[in-house]
Amino acid sequence: MLIVLDGLGDRPNEVLGNMTALQAAFRPNLNFISRNGMNGLMHPISPGIRAGSDTSHLSLIGYDPEKVYTGRGPFEAMGLGMEVRAGDIAFRANFASRDDAMRILDRRAGRITSGTAELARDLNMEIGGVEFRVKEGVEHRAAMVMHGAGLSPNVTDSDPHEAGKKVSSVSATKPDGEITASLINKFLVESRKILDESDVNHDRIREGLPPANEILLRGAGIAPKLEPFSDRYNMKGACVVGIPMISGICSLAGITPLSVPGVTGRVDTDYRGKIKGAMEALKTYDYVLVNVKAPDIAGHDGDPILKRDVIEKIDDAVGQLVHLAEDTVICITGDHSTPCSMKDHSGDPVPIVFYSKGIIKDRTAQFDEISAQRSALRLKSGDVMQYLLQLSERSEKYGA
Ligand code: ZN
Ligand code: ZN
Numbered sequence: 001m002l003i004v005l006d007g008l009g010d011r012p013n014e015v016l017g018n019m020t021a022l023q024a025a026f027r028p029n030l031n032f033i034s035r036n037g038m039n040g041l042m043h044p045i046s047p048g049i050r051a052g053s054d055t056s057h058l059s060l061i062g063y064d065p066e067k068v069y070t071g072r073g074p075f076e077a078m079g080l081g082m083e084v085r086a087g088d089i090a091f092r093a094n095f096a097s098r099d100d101a102m103r104i105l106d107r108r109a110g111r112i113t114s115g116t117a118e119l120a121r122d123l124n125m126e127i128g129g130v131e132f133r134v135k136e137g138v139e140h141r142a143a144m145v146m147h148g149a150g151l152s153p154n155v156t157d158s159d160p161h162e163a164g165k166k167v168s169s170v171s172a173t174k175p176d177g178e179i180t181a182s183l184i185n186k187f188l189v190e191s192r193k194i195l196d197e198s199d200v201n202h203d204r205i206r207e208g209l210p211p212a213n214e215i216l217l218r219g220a221g222i223a224p225k226l227e228p229f230s231d232r233y234n235m236k237g238a239c240v241v242g243i244p245m246i247s248g249i250c251s252l253a254g255i256t257p258l259s260v261p262g263v264t265g266r267v268d269t270d271y272r273g274k275i276k277g278a279m280e281a282l283k284t285y286d287y288v289l290v291n292v293k294a295p296d297i298a299g300h301d302g303d304p305i306l307k308r309d310v311i312e313k314i315d316d317a318v319g320q321l322v323h324l325a326e327d328t329v330i331c332i333t334g335d336h337s338t339p340c341s342m343k344d345h346s347g348d349p350v351p352i353v354f355y356s357k358g359i360i361k362d363r364t365a366q367f368d369e370i371s372a373q374r375s376a377l378r379l380k381s382g383d384v385m386q387y388l389l390q391l392s393e394r395s396e397k398y399g400a
Contacts, residue, residue: 001278001324002289002331002388004060005314006053007296009337009350009369013304021295021307021340022351022368027315030353030367032322033332037355039364040377042384044336048347051381053296056335057249061289062233062385063226070153071221077143078248080135086225086252089151089180093134093142094159095119095212102166107159108140109212115200116142119212122194127186134215144217146184151222152177158188159216167214184217191215228254233389235286240278242269246291255289265293267310271317279320282328287388291335299338307340329356329391331384332367352379356391 010020017024044051045059054075055065073090084090095116097106116136123134123144130148137143154177155170169185172178192213195201201211229237237255241247242265247257260277262270269292278290292314298307321330334350351372353364364375379387389395 001282001321001328002060002287002384003275003278003318003333004057004289004291005295005311005332005334006291006293007299007336007338007345008334009339009346009348010299010304010307011337011339011341011346011348013340016304016308020369021298021304022311023370024304024308025311025315027311027367029315029319029322030332031365033318033330033355034353034367034371035365036325036361037353038359038377039351039353039362039367039372039375040379041349041369041372041375042333042352042377042379042381043349044334044381046380047349050345050347051336052345053335054245054249056381057246057291059381060335060384061229061237061250061253061255062382063224063253064382068224068226069221070224072219073143073153073221074145074223075221075245075249076137076219077135077145079243079245080137080143081244082133082135082143082145084145084223084248084252085147086223087151088223089146089153089220090223091144091217092219093144094216094218095140095142096214096216097210097212098167098214104160104163104165104167104214104216106210107161107163107216110210111139112204112209112212113139115204116140116212118200119195119198122198123191123215125187125190127183127190130183132187140212142215144215146180150179152180153220153222155181155184155220157216157218157220158184159218161218167216170217188215188217223252226253229287230254233287233385234394236284237287237289238281238285239289239291240274240281241289241291242266242274243291243293250289255287256285267294267297267306269294271313272320275317275320279324282324295334296338299340300343302340302343304340325356327357329354329388331355331388333384335381352377352384354387354391359391
């Protein structure tokens with residue numbers, strides 16, 4: 001069982017007496033596991049890299065993002081709950097305001113807050129046998145997914161990335177992107193007609209608001225075709241996660257997302273229910289990934305008290321696990337640090353602990369960033385799968 005506490009790592013917070021949220025939390029169960037486990041620090045991806053949740057989770061489940069990650073588009077689309085299949089091309093998108101000369105007046109259409117669901121729905125279309133789907137996100141944000149044969153992510157953005165500049169038509173960055181680029185340009189022409197005629201924009205203009213009459217595309221990526229997890233590791237995998245992006249990544253690898261009642265990607269998730277659901281899943285599956293998003297949310301909010309409090313709730317839930325180590329290898333770590341002082345991901349390493357019957361214990365007695373510095377393990381996220389395999393006596397010998 002791999003438990004990923006999203007954005008777990010932190011830096012000292014003045015309001016917590018210069019402790020990290022983890023240090024400041026009452027965490028008897030995490031400390032018990034540390035005391036009885038093998039501890040250290042894990043670098044998400046590689047030392048100093050400020051990993052995203054997508055690249056880090058790919059790496060934690062054993063797929064090298066250097067080889068399979070071409071851009072944020074597909075992962076952002078999954079994050080909005082869109083269905084993204086291997087070979088699909090996806091973009092991050094913005095609803096924007098443009099004038100008749102194709103100049104971008106506002107890249108965020110006045111931070112539009114309503115009507116985007118309707119606009120997105122109207123942009124779903126098919127061109128040349130390729131399906132285009134758009135879904136709205138928060139405010140002006142959206143994503144666009146293309147589904148069809150022979151598509152390529154090797155195309156430029158239509159987003160000029162600066163107000164006052166003209167919308168660019170999309171072009172190929174490699175020869176295999178030419179057909180895809182021309183399809184996207186047709187989609188953009190068509191989408192402008194639809195957006196110009198939409199009631200949402202007529203109303204906005206009447207109210208003196210900037211119309212959302214352009215959809216700007218950026219960050220093209222292809223949803224990778226991953227070797228199935230079951231073939232690669234000879235294990236049947238499942239995951240208990242509250243955020244669509246991570247369940248989307250798992251789905252691409254053939255790790256089955258399970259729905260557990262009360263589990264969300266927010267701070268109000270059912271922490272105990274999540275761990276209980278994962279323990280239940282181990283009766284049917286060989287490998288279970290759990291993601292708890294709450295510490296990352298608190299980190300992005302810059303709220304050390306909230307981060308400490310959600311870690312205490314996690315600790316309480318983790319208490320259910322302490323006897324599981326009889327027949328299960330448990331690993332607890334983060335996918336990256338989200339220091340409250342930074343309100344974003346940093347490149348700091350995160351504590352990691354492995355816990356199972358008969359494991360070599362070290363002298364670490366507490367689970368936190370500082371105690372982990374005195375432990376021996378120094379891993380990268382890409383090593384975690386091998387550690388889980390060898391501790392569960394599932395790895396092949398390398399050599400004779
Ligand atoms: Zn994350
Ligand atoms: Zn984050």
